[in-house]
Amino acid sequence: MKDTLHQSDPLFLSFQSALVGRYSIDRELGRGGMGVVYLAREVQLDRMVAIKLLPPALAAQPALRDRFLREAQLAAKLSHPNIIPIHAVEQSGAFVYFVMAYVDGETLGERVQSRGPVSATDGIRIFREVAWALAYAHAQGLVHRDIKPDNILIEAASGRALVADFGIAAAAGDTPGEGVSGTPEFMSPEQALGSEIDARSDLYSLGATAFYALSGRLPFEGKTSTEVLARQVTAAAPSLATVGAAVPRKLAQLIDRCLAKEPTSRPPNAQALADSLGLAIEHRRELPAALRAFVKRNGRLDGGGTIMSLLGALVTSVFVSIVAGPTSGVLALGTGLLIIPVAFSILAAKRLLNVGFTQADLGPAYRAEQESSREERGVHTRSRWSLRNAAERVLSKAARVAGAGAIVLVPFALASVSTPRYALLSAVIVTMLSAAAVSTFGFLVMMQTRRDVDVEFWNAVWTGRFGTFAFSVARRLRGAKPVQAAMTHRATELSLGMAAEQLFESLPKASRDALGDLPSLLQKLQRDAHLLRQQHDALQDVLAQNNDGPDSNHSSGVREERDVLRDRMRDTVGAMETIRLGLLRLHAGSLSLESLTTHVVLAANASADVERLLAANAEVDALLKVPARLELTPV
Known part of the structure; x- marks a missing residue:
C-alpha cells in the first residue's frame, strides 16, 4: 500500500x-x-x-x-x-x-532498531570498514561531518559497510558557514560550537555511532536538539563499559577515546583507528569446545560427583573407625580426601589428552576465560566500587587479626589444660577461628564481584606443579598415542614446541640421550616467545593509545623497543622451527645427529640472549615502579 x-x-x-x-x-x-x-x-x-x-x-x-x-x-x-x-x-x-x-541491505540504524545492538565481532568489522572509508576521504581533504547510523549501509549479501550521504561534507579546515550542520546526537563538540573542524571530528561521530550500535542507546540524550548539543559540549560521555554493552575491554577503551572532548585525546587519524580495531579482531580467538568445557566445568573439583565421592570417603572412614578404632578412621578419611582430588585430576587430564590437548593449551585457555570474565564484570556500574574496596579491606584485616589471635592463644590454652582458664581460652580460640573463617568467606565473596577467583584458583592448579604431575601420570597411563595436530587457537610457538616434543619422544633412546634435555630447551623457548609476544603487544597498545603523534620522541622510542622485541620473537620462533625441521630430517635420515646438535646449541644461545633481554626489561620495570628516595644534598 x-x-x-x-x-x-x-x-x-x-x-x-x-x-x-x-x-x-x-x-x-x-x-x-x-x-x-x-x-x-x-x-x-x-x-x-x-x-x-x-x-x-x-x-x-x-x-x-x-x-x-x-x-x-x-x-x-x-x-x-x-x-x-x-x-x-x-x-x-x-x-x-x-x-x-544501489545497495541491497539496510542502514546500521535500521539494523539496531530491528534486531538490537550488534555483536562485538560484527561491530569491530563494521567500524573498521567505516574507518577505512573515512581515512580515504580524509586523505582527499574531505570531512564527512554527518557520520551516523543512518548514513552507514550494511550490504545484505556480504555484510560490507558503506558510507553514504556526503550532503554536508566540506574540505578539512573550512571555515564554518551559517548555523550548525549535522545530527545533534552524533555531532562533535567543536562542530556543535560552530568552530573549525578537522578529520578528528568524524572520529568523534563514529565513536558516538559505535556507542549506539553496541549498546542500543545514545551517549547523550535530551528533550530538544539544543539540550543534546549542550551536553555534547559540556558533559563527559559515559564509558561504554558501564552501560551494559558486552564488548571487549580494549574495544570499549577505543570507543571511549573517540568520544574524548578534546580532539588531541582522540586517535590521531582514521587509519590509526582502523589499525587499532584490527588488533582487537586479532586478539580474540575462539577456544575449542573441549577447552571451554574443561576451563568452566570439567577441570573443577565440584558438582554432584565430587560431593558423592566425599560422602563415600566419610562413610568409609566411619565404618573403619567402628571396626579398627578412631585413629584408623581418621587416617582413612585423610587418605580418601587426598586420593580423590589426585585421581580426579589424573582422569581429567587423561580425558583432555584423549581429545588432542595438553597442559600447554590450558594457559591460553584460562587467560581467555579471565579476559572474558573481566569484560562481563565491566558491564556492571563502578559507582559502588569504593564501598566494595573498603569492605574488602575491613574483611581482610578482620580475618588476619582473628586468625593470628587464635594462633597466638593456642600455646596458652595447651599450657593451661588442667586449669579453669582452659575452657575460656578454648571458647575464645573457637570464636576467633570462626570469625576468621566468616571474614575470609566474606572477603572471597566480595572479591568475586571484581575478579573470577574460581578461574584464578584453577588456573594456578592446572598450570602449576600439580597440573604438571597430573598430566605426567595421565600421559603414562595413556601410552604412546600421539596428541592430535595443532589447533588454530594455539600460538605459533606453542604449536611448534608441541610438534618438536612429539618428534623428540618418538626418537630411539640413544638419540634422545645424545640430544640431552631438549624438551626443557623447547619449553624455555616457548616461554621466551610468549613473554616477548606479550611485551610486543603491550607496546603496540601504547602506540595505538599515544596522542603525541607518530613522529614524537616518545613514539619513536617505543617503536624502536617494539621492533627489537619483534625481531627477538622471530629469532626465537625461528630457532624452534629449525629444531622441528631438524627432527623431521633426522627421522627421514637426511640429517645427522651431530648437525642437529649444532642447531640445538645455537637455539640455546638464542634463548640465553632472550633471557638476558627479558631480565633487563624486568629490572627497568622494577626500577620505574619504585619511587626514588630523596637524599640531602651535601653542602
Missing part, C-alpha cells in the same frame, strides 16, 4: 516523466533533509540504481541547489570499496539529481 501511495505522488509521477527512456523508477526508498531517494532501473545498462532527487521547490533556491550539487561532486570524486559510488550527476528541467549504486 505504501509503495502504491508513493507511485501516485505528483512528484513521483512528474519525475518519472522526466526520466522516461533512461531510468524506470520502482519505488521510493526514503526521504531526508536534502532530498528523496528512489529505487530505479537504468534502462541502457539494465542495472538497479538509487537516485537522489532534490525536490523542485528546494532546487529553486540557489543556496540549496549549490549545496546539493556540491555533495554529488564531492562524492563522485571518491572511489573506495566502503563508499557508495556516484554514477552520474544530472539536471532535467526543474529536477536536479544524482545517480548512485
Whole structure:
C-alpha cells in the first residue's frame, strides 16, 4: 500500500516523466533533509540504481541547489570499496539529481532498531570498514561531518559497510558557514560550537555511532536538539563499559577515546583507528569446545560427583573407625580426601589428552576465560566500587587479626589444660577461628564481584606443579598415542614446541640421550616467545593509545623497543622451527645427529640472549615502579 501511495505522488509521477527512456523508477526508498531517494532501473545498462532527487521547490533556491550539487561532486570524486559510488550527476528541467549504486541491505540504524545492538565481532568489522572509508576521504581533504547510523549501509549479501550521504561534507579546515550542520546526537563538540573542524571530528561521530550500535542507546540524550548539543559540549560521555554493552575491554577503551572532548585525546587519524580495531579482531580467538568445557566445568573439583565421592570417603572412614578404632578412621578419611582430588585430576587430564590437548593449551585457555570474565564484570556500574574496596579491606584485616589471635592463644590454652582458664581460652580460640573463617568467606565473596577467583584458583592448579604431575601420570597411563595436530587457537610457538616434543619422544633412546634435555630447551623457548609476544603487544597498545603523534620522541622510542622485541620473537620462533625441521630430517635420515646438535646449541644461545633481554626489561620495570628516595644534598 505504501509503495502504491508513493507511485501516485505528483512528484513521483512528474519525475518519472522526466526520466522516461533512461531510468524506470520502482519505488521510493526514503526521504531526508536534502532530498528523496528512489529505487530505479537504468534502462541502457539494465542495472538497479538509487537516485537522489532534490525536490523542485528546494532546487529553486540557489543556496540549496549549490549545496546539493556540491555533495554529488564531492562524492563522485571518491572511489573506495566502503563508499557508495556516484554514477552520474544530472539536471532535467526543474529536477536536479544524482545517480548512485544501489545497495541491497539496510542502514546500521535500521539494523539496531530491528534486531538490537550488534555483536562485538560484527561491530569491530563494521567500524573498521567505516574507518577505512573515512581515512580515504580524509586523505582527499574531505570531512564527512554527518557520520551516523543512518548514513552507514550494511550490504545484505556480504555484510560490507558503506558510507553514504556526503550532503554536508566540506574540505578539512573550512571555515564554518551559517548555523550548525549535522545530527545533534552524533555531532562533535567543536562542530556543535560552530568552530573549525578537522578529520578528528568524524572520529568523534563514529565513536558516538559505535556507542549506539553496541549498546542500543545514545551517549547523550535530551528533550530538544539544543539540550543534546549542550551536553555534547559540556558533559563527559559515559564509558561504554558501564552501560551494559558486552564488548571487549580494549574495544570499549577505543570507543571511549573517540568520544574524548578534546580532539588531541582522540586517535590521531582514521587509519590509526582502523589499525587499532584490527588488533582487537586479532586478539580474540575462539577456544575449542573441549577447552571451554574443561576451563568452566570439567577441570573443577565440584558438582554432584565430587560431593558423592566425599560422602563415600566419610562413610568409609566411619565404618573403619567402628571396626579398627578412631585413629584408623581418621587416617582413612585423610587418605580418601587426598586420593580423590589426585585421581580426579589424573582422569581429567587423561580425558583432555584423549581429545588432542595438553597442559600447554590450558594457559591460553584460562587467560581467555579471565579476559572474558573481566569484560562481563565491566558491564556492571563502578559507582559502588569504593564501598566494595573498603569492605574488602575491613574483611581482610578482620580475618588476619582473628586468625593470628587464635594462633597466638593456642600455646596458652595447651599450657593451661588442667586449669579453669582452659575452657575460656578454648571458647575464645573457637570464636576467633570462626570469625576468621566468616571474614575470609566474606572477603572471597566480595572479591568475586571484581575478579573470577574460581578461574584464578584453577588456573594456578592446572598450570602449576600439580597440573604438571597430573598430566605426567595421565600421559603414562595413556601410552604412546600421539596428541592430535595443532589447533588454530594455539600460538605459533606453542604449536611448534608441541610438534618438536612429539618428534623428540618418538626418537630411539640413544638419540634422545645424545640430544640431552631438549624438551626443557623447547619449553624455555616457548616461554621466551610468549613473554616477548606479550611485551610486543603491550607496546603496540601504547602506540595505538599515544596522542603525541607518530613522529614524537616518545613514539619513536617505543617503536624502536617494539621492533627489537619483534625481531627477538622471530629469532626465537625461528630457532624452534629449525629444531622441528631438524627432527623431521633426522627421522627421514637426511640429517645427522651431530648437525642437529649444532642447531640445538645455537637455539640455546638464542634463548640465553632472550633471557638476558627479558631480565633487563624486568629490572627497568622494577626500577620505574619504585619511587626514588630523596637524599640531602651535601653542602
